[in-house]
Amino acid sequence: MPCMLVDPSQKYKPYTPLHLQSRQWPSKRSTVPPIWLSTDLRDGNQALANPMTIEQKTTFFQLLVQCGYKEIEVAYPAASDTDFNFVRGLIEKKQVPDDVWIQVLTPAREDLITRTIDSVAGTRQAIIHMYNATSPLFRGVVFKNSKEETIQLAVEHTKLVRRLTEECTEKHGTVFRYEYSPETFSQTEPEFSVEICDAVKAAWGKAGTDTLNKIIFNLPATVEIAPPNHFADLVEYFHTHISEREKILISLHPHNDRGTGIAAAELGILAGADRVEGCLFGNGERTGNVDLVNLALNYYTQGIHPNVDFDDIQRIIDIVTQCNDLPVHPRHPYAGELVFTAFSGSHQDAIKKGFEDQEKRHALARSRGDGEIWEMPYLPIDPADLGQTYEAVIRVNSQSGKGGIAYLVKQYLQLDLPRKMQIVFYKVVQAVADREAREMTVDDITTAFCEAYHFGGSKYEGRLALRSFKITSVPNPDGADEVRNVRQFDGTILVDGVLRVIRGDGNGPISALLHALLTHLDVDLALREYTVHPINTEADQQNSRAASFIELVPANDRKSTRSWWGAGVDRDVAASGLRAVLSAVNSYIEDRPLPELKLSVGFNALSGQSDVASVILNSLGLELPRRLQATFFEVVQRAAASSGGEIAQDALSVLFKETYGYGLPPAQLSLKSFELDRVERGIHLSGEFVLGGKVETVKGVGNGPLSALLACLHQLVEGALVIREYSEHAIGEGTEVSAATYVELVYGVTENERERKTSGWGVVSDTDITASGLHAVVSAVSRVGVVWKAEA
Numbered sequence: 117m118p119c120m121l122v123d124p125s126q127k128y129k130p131y132t133p134l135h136l137q138s139r140q141w142p143s144k145r146s147t148v149p150p151i152w153l154s155t156d157l158r159d160g161n162q163a164l165a166n167p168m169t170i171e172q173k174t175t176f177f178q179l180l181v182q183c184g185y186k187e188i189e190v191a192y193p194a195a196s197d198t199d200f201n202f203v204r205g206l207i208e209k210k211q212v213p214d215d216v217w218i219q220v221l222t223p224a225r226e227d228l229i230t231r232t233i234d235s236v237a238g239t240r241q242a243i244i245h246m247y248n249a250t251s252p253l254f255r256g257v258v259f260k261n262s263k264e265e266t267i268q269l270a271v272e273h274t275k276l277v278r279r280l281t282e283e284c285t286e287k288h289g290t291v292f293r294y295e296y297s298p299e300t301f302s303q304t305e306p307e308f309s310v311e312i313c314d315a316v317k318a319a320w321g322k323a324g325t326d327t328l329n330k331i332i333f334n335l336p337a338t339v340e341i342a343p344p345n346h347f348a349d350l351v352e353y354f355h356t357h358i359s360e361r362e363k364i365l366i367s368l369h370p371h372n373d374r375g376t377g378i379a380a381a382e383l384g385i386l387a388g389a390d391r392v393e394g395c396l397f398g399n400g401e402r403t404g405n406v407d408l409v410n411l412a413l414n415y416y417t418q419g420i421h422p423n424v425d426f427d428d429i430q431r432i433i434d435i436v437t438q439c440n441d442l443p444v445h446p447r448h449p450y451a452g453e454l455v456f457t458a459f460s461g462s463h464q465d466a467i468k469k470g471f472e473d474q475e476k477r478h479a480l481a482r483s484r485g486d487g488e489i490w491e492m493p494y495l496p497i498d499p500a501d502l503g504q505t506y507e508a509v510i511r512v513n514s515q516s517g518k519g520g521i522a523y524l525v526k527q528y529l530q531l532d533l534p535r536k537m538q539i540v541f542y543k544v545v546q547a548v549a550d551r552e553a554r555e556m557t558v559d560d561i562t563t564a565f566c567e568a569y570h571f572g573g574s575k576y577e578g579r580l581a582l583r584s585f586k587i588t589s590v591p592n593p594d595g596a597d598e599v600r601n602v603r604q605f606d607g608t609i610l611v612d613g614v615l616r617v618i619r620g621d622g623n624g625p626i627s628a629l630l631h632a633l634l635t636h637l638d639v640d641l642a643l644r645e646y647t648v649h650p651i652n653t654e655a656d657q658q659n660s661r662a663a664s665f666i667e668l669v670p671a672n673d674r675k676s677t678r679s680w681w682g683a684g685v686d687r688d689v690a691a692s693g694l695r696a697v698l699s700a701v702n703s704y705i706e707d708r709p710l711p712e713l714k715l716s717v718g719f720n721a722l723s724g725q726s727d728v729a730s731v732i733l734n735s736l737g738l739e740l741p742r743r744l745q746a747t748f749f750e751v752v753q754r755a756a757a758s759s760g761g762e763i764a765q766d767a768l769s770v771l772f773k774e775t776y777g778y779g780l781p782p783a784q785l786s787l788k789s790f791e792l793d794r795v796e797r798g799i800h801l802s803g804e805f806v807l808g809g810k811v812e813t814v815k816g817v818g819n820g821p822l823s824a825l826l827a828c829l830h831q832l833v834e835g836a837l838v839i840r841e842y843s844e845h846a847i848g849e850g851t852e853v854s855a856a857t858y859v860e861l862v863y864g865v866t867e868n869e870r871e872r873k874t875s876g877w878g879v880v881s882d883t884d885i886t887a888s889g890l891h892a893v894v895s896a897v898s899r900v901g902v903v904w905k906a907e908a
């Protein structure tokens with residue numbers, strides 16, 4: 117059986133509109149906040165299944181004071197000992213700040229008025245609030261009173277309030293103000309509301325024009341029975357018809373039966389009200405009292421400070437809910453846990469764009485000394501103003517789009533993804549969201565990003581990872597201008613856990629790396645899009661880094677619909693681009709096998725040199741400089757030719773050691789010990805050299821240790837020794853670290869009147885970097901065929 121009536125007019129009467137002549141409120145604006153009264157501890161409390169304990173009421177009272185409420189209805193003291201004792205406790209424990217007025221409610225009954233006034237005796241200042249219902253239904257059904265009897269009830273008891281408060285002032289010094297509520301105002305004939313309030317004012321007899329002497333007429337929408345415009349009409353009627361308006365504060369007390377309590381209050385204020393009574397988050401009878409937080413923040417978002425603070429709204433929610441045991445709805449205006457959250461794609465996209473635009477707008481405004489105006493799609497207030505973070509602003513589920521996901525990547529990884537990459541990554545997240553059928557947390561999204569793009573450290577490294585690299589600029593072989601110089605990439609990358617030395621040329625670092633990947637790993641990709649942005653520049657110049665994003669396509673199909681994106685971050689811009697390339701290449705290669713090292717004679721010289729260098733790197737930890745790679749490669753080729761065209765990896769490191777005496781006992785000449793001293797002309801070196809088993813002490817001066825050593829050596833050899841190339845790098849980590857040094861020596865000597873020039877390498881590693889360099893030079897001397905002075 118259906119419950120709802122086919123014709124509800126048979127059961128429900130519509131409200132009676134008020135034909136207000138030339139109403140003013142529709143075209144007014146509210147530019148100052150009203151006086152606030154919190155009735156949480158009275159109207160809010162009386163609506164709870166379990167009214168608050170004294171302890172809870174005290175906590176709540178302190179919170180209201182902290183928020184800045186200056187008028188607080190603390191109880192219906194005649195209702196219970198708890199309420200009475202709570203009021204006494206506040207007073208006796210001096211918990212009421214001097215600038216706060218406590219208010220207490222009483223019906224128009226002598227015994228209850230007496231007890232109510234007794235409850236506040238001795239406090240510095242209090243508002244006595246008396247009410248009686250005035251509408252026809254209450255007059256007829258509840259009180260069975262005529263209009264005159266209703267007025268008489270109010271008038272007589274107002275006189276009683278006056279007498280008792282005056283006695284109390286005399287006895288205890290308490291200052292009183294008086295508030296009268298024609299309860300059920302919203303259902304009372306407007307003329308009768310005015311008539312009874314005029315009579316109450318006359319009975320009170322001492323309303324004045326100073327704010328503190330004004331009588332407060334509180335107009336409740338005890339039950340909200342009509343749209344808010346009707347309520348505004350009733351208020352404007354009262355405002356324009358009550359006598360001595362200047363001696364009156366019009367207060368509103370909206371309830372929310374139709375869900376328009378906020379609107380009723382706002383329109384009522386336009387219609388002439390000065391004050392609003394309500395509760396935090398709208399607690400109160402039935403659907404609640406008007407929500408003071410909502411109302412105040414509506415002012416705030418108009419640029420008007422409401423004179424109350426909700427700096428840490430979560431703390432306020434926590435205290436309120438602990439006290440009244442009522443949850444705040446997740447969609448509650450300003451306060452719900454979801455109100456600053458967008459799940460849907462188009463909202464997220466707009467918010468992301470809004471933040472980006474606002475950042476620029478605010479920077480410009482700051483530079484001009486202008487205000488930083490908040491203008492944000494879908495967010496009428498800055499969550500930060502309420503102590504909320506932006507963390508929850510964007511949350512991702514199956515309704516979300518690329519914009520929201522990109523926002524989170526930007527927030528949490530500081531990466532501003534290019535639009536096309538956003539679309540690609542969106543599909544990655546969507547796939548996870550669909551698979552898991554749940555909301556994606558920030559952690560899910562950042563992890564998905566790190567996994568997809570092998571981003572964020574060794575945990576997410578792909579099959580290829582950059583270890584070290586050098587970019588050198590060499591003149592263009594065509595002899596073109598400097599700008600068009602060729603860039604050479606020499607680097608070490610980890611390939612499936614094995615170090616590989618790779619090298620390539622291009623017109624920039626990225627194309628040089630792509631060339632190296634083609635040469636060594638058969639990866640034939642070209643660059644289609646490349647963007648880079650700084651990270652952290654403003655906040656922390658020291659730690660600023662570059663983020664690069666790269667799209668690669670098959671080299672032979674630049675318009676390909678298939679492409680691979682990569683991201684890389686590094687302090688060095690070039691390195692960030694190179695990391696991004698490897699990130700994209702990792703996606704491209706997936707599980708496919710990669711070419712192995714080629715150690716057979718006749719193979720491509722470029723990859724051959726690097727492959728040989730890779731073996732030396734993996735076996736001995738030495739990163740050979742490019743010229744040494746070339747020299748040693750020739751040695752390897754000769755050795756391989758004489759052993760059937762191939763050379764084993766083990767044999768290769770033995771060959772290297774033998775060729776350069778690396779790690780072997782010194783040959784002809786060695787440096788047994790040395791001392792370095794700073795002298796006026798530079799560095800003085802005194803060395804004990806062992807030459808052909810004989811120890812000789814030789815001294816030399818140079819502008820550094822190496823030139824001082826050469827000065828010593830020139831005392832032992834005929835001709836001249838010149839260092840052509842010198843490089844070094846660390847081997848190992850932490851306390852195990854040592855230095856590897858590579859020195860290429862050129863030796864020139866005149867023999868039989870003809871000049872002979874030879875060159876040779878010395879390679880040494882030592883825990884002392886200076887010793888490593890000196891020993892490398894001495895080692896090289898043994899490989900350039902010097903003529904010893906003794907021999908000459």
Ligand SMILES: CC(=O)SCCNC(=O)CCNC(=O)[C@H](O)C(C)(C)COP(=O)(O)OP(=O)(O)OC[C@H]1O[C@@H](n2cnc3c(N)ncnc32)[C@H](O)[C@@H]1OP(=O)(O)O
Nearest residue numbers: 162192194195196223224225228247248249258259299338
């Ligand atoms: C719209 C509002 O929120 S108004 C505030 C409502 N809040 C509360 O009622 C909470 C506190 N109330 C109470 O604890 C109790 O109702 C008390 C202590 C005030 C009175 O309790 P009781 O004496 O048992 O009376 P009861 O609760 O039945 O109240 C109804 C009586 O008060 C009368 N009454 C109701 N409102 C008023 C009023 N504003 N002025 C005078 N009399 C009133 C009723 O006509 C009825 O009288 P009757 O017994 O002669 O028929």
Ligand SMILES: CC(C)C(=O)C(=O)O
Nearest residue numbers: 247297299336338369
């Ligand atoms: C006592 C009055 C103001 C009241 O609480 C109401 O009408 O809701």
